[in-house]
Amino acid sequence: MAAEHASPQLLRGVDRAAFAVALAVRLRDRGVPVGLTAIEVLARALAVSPPRSRSALYWTARISLVRHQSELAAFDAMFAAVFDDAMLELGAHRAPPIGPSGEDRLAPVSGGARDEQAGSGLPWVSLPPVVAGAEDSDADFAVPERLPSALAARAEVPFDQLSAAETRLLGQWLAAAVRVWPARRTRRTAVATGGHRIALRSTIARSRRTGWEPIELVHVRAVHKPRPVVMLCDVSQSMQAQATAYLYLMRALTLATDAEVFAFATTLTRLTGVLAHRSPEAAIEQATGRVADRFGGTRIATNVQDLLASHHGHALRGAIVIVASDGWDSDPATQLAAAMARLRRRAYRVIWLNPRAAAPGFTPQVSAMAAALPYCDSLLPADTFGSLAAAIGEISSAVSSTRSRGSRDGTARR
C-alpha cells in the first residue's frame, strides 16, 4: 500500500489507446480473439481509473479484454511475459505487428499430398507412410464422380480397407444421412395452424383488419428442437482403424444437430469447435492435431467421470449420449459401472457403438463392456459406414417413434 502512494500513477504519459492495442495484439498472438469493443473498453477503463499498482492494472486489463474463462491462462501468461521483467518498457508506442498474423491467414491450407498423408488409414500417424499409396494419389487427380450405388457398395467395406478418398466421400454421404434427428419439445412456442393455445398478441394485432373484432384466432404450439447429442469417441490404439470414420460421424452430428463431441484415449479432448469447420478435410486434420494422446491406452471410466465433472457435463442433461468404443478399458470395471450409472441418470438415452459387435457370435465379454451394458439403451455394431448410417437411422427412428406415439395417443413417454 505504501508503495502505491509513493508512485501515484502507473503508466504516466503512456498513450492509452496504443497501450490497449498493444496488449490486445499480444493477446491475439496467443490465440485469444480480442474485439475492438474490448480494446475501447480497456482504454476507457484506464482513463476512468488510472491503475496505481500492478494488480490494479492486471484486473483492469483482464476484465476489459478477456471474455471467456478458457482464455484466462493465456491472458495470465501474456501479462506475466509483458510485465514481469520490464515494467515500463513494454513498447506502448511500438506499432502493433499486423504483418505476421495477416500472413498466417494467407498461408496455403492443404495440398493434395497432405491429404494423402492424413488420410492414409490412420489419422494420427505422425510419420508419413513409407510407401506413398499410388492409387490414392490417382484418385485425388481423377475427380471421383461416384454414383450413390457405388458408394453404397463401399459402405459395407470395413474402415481399414477404404482409401482416404473413399473415406472422405463416405463421410460426406454420412453427413447427408443425418437429416432426420429425434426432437424434443421446448418451452418456446411458435405460431402454427394446428396449435392448441391462442396467441393473444397476434390475434389482437390481426383483429385490426376486422375493425378490432377478433374473428381470426391465431394459434401457437410448442417448438421442437433437435435433441442434444453428446458423442464420446475412443481413439486409443485398439480403435485406430475406426477413428477416422468416427471423426466423420462426429462431424456429421456436429453439423446437423449442434452435438458436443469428444475424443478420448487417456484424456478427454473436446472437438466440437474444430469439427464444425466448413471444409471436412481441414476439420478432420485439425481434430487429429488436437488429440494429444493418440496411440495411448484407454481409460473410459476416468474420461466419462471427467466429462460428468466438467462444465460440459451439463450438456448431457436430456441428451442422447453416444459412446463409440470397443470396450477395452484399463480402469477397473466397477469404476466404469459407477460412471455409466451417473451418465445414465443424466442422459436421455445412452447408446454404445462397438466396432466388434458386428462379428458373428459376438458377446460382450470384455469386463468393461459387460459392466457398461446394463446402463446402455442399445449396443449397435459400427464397423462400416453402412452400419454407422444404420445406427443413426435406428437411433432417430427408435427415439422419435416413441415421441410421436406418445403425443398422439397420450401414452407416457419412457
Added chain:
Amino acid sequence: MAFSSIDEVRQRLDEVDYLVDEGTATALFFALTLGQPVLLEGEPGVGKTAAAKALARALGTELIRLQCYEGLTVSEALYEWNYQRQLLAIRLAESNRRTLADADLFTEEFLQERPVLKAIRYVGPSAPVLLIDEIDRADDEFEALLFEFLGESSITVPELGTFTATRRPIVVLTSNRSRELHDALRRRCLYHWIEFPEPQRAAEIVRRSVPAAGEPLIASSTEFIGRARQLDLDKAPGMAETIDWVSALSAVGVTELVRADIVRTLSTIAKTPDDRTTIAQSLDELGYPDAARI
C-alpha cells in the same frame, strides 16, 4: 452516489457484509463508471447473485431481478401488452359507438413493464441494478433479444417506438456455464470469472454471515471445505454451502469440529449420494480419522 475508486467499492460492499476481492471490486467499479453490463461467471455458490444484491444495497437503490429459464420470451422479460384491457377497450368503444384508431390499442396505457423495460424506465434517485440471473438457463434465442438492451440500453417496441434509458441501469449477468454463451453477448459485457475465496477471506465471510459461530469452528470448517473441494465431487461445496454448514453446526451447539458432527451434518455440504459417500470415505485423509478404529 456512485463510487469514486475501486477501494471505495470494497469498503462500501464491506459495509453491507459482502466481502470482495480486488478482481470483483474492479469489475463492479467499471460496470458502474463505464456503464457497461458485467458478466459474472464462476462455480455455483461463489456469490455471483449475492454480488448484485450487495451492490444494490451498497448503492441504496432498487434491485430488479430477472430469473432466466428455457422459453423465456419478450413477454416475460421485456414488455407485454395488457390484452384483457385491450379487449375491454374494444367492447367499450363498441358500446359507445366510437371507432378505435390503430394507435388507440397500442399505447403506453396498455403496456405492461417486465424487468428489462422496468429498469430502462425506472424513475428514482439513482439508477437501479438489473440482475439477469443464470442467463445460461435461457435458450440462445433469448440472448439475441438482449443485445439491443445490453449494447444501447434501449428497447424497441414495434408498435410504439424506442425506449432509451436516460441513465444506464447497472446490469449484472450471471452464468453457471451450463451452456456456452454466444460471443455476441460476451462482446457487449465486461467479464469476470469469480474464484472460490481463499481460506482467510472465506473465514471472514462466514464470520459475517454466522455471527453465532465460534472462531475455532469457522477456521476449521472453512479449511475442511477447502480441502473437500480438491476431492472428486459432483458438486464441489461453494460459499453458500459453507455458510449453511457452519450455521447447522452452530445450531446443534458444536464449538469444535469432530468427526461425528461432520458425519451428522454432511447433508448440508454433500448434495448427492455419491458425494456423501466420497466425503465420508475421505474423512481420514481430510484430517478427521475415525477415533474408534485407532
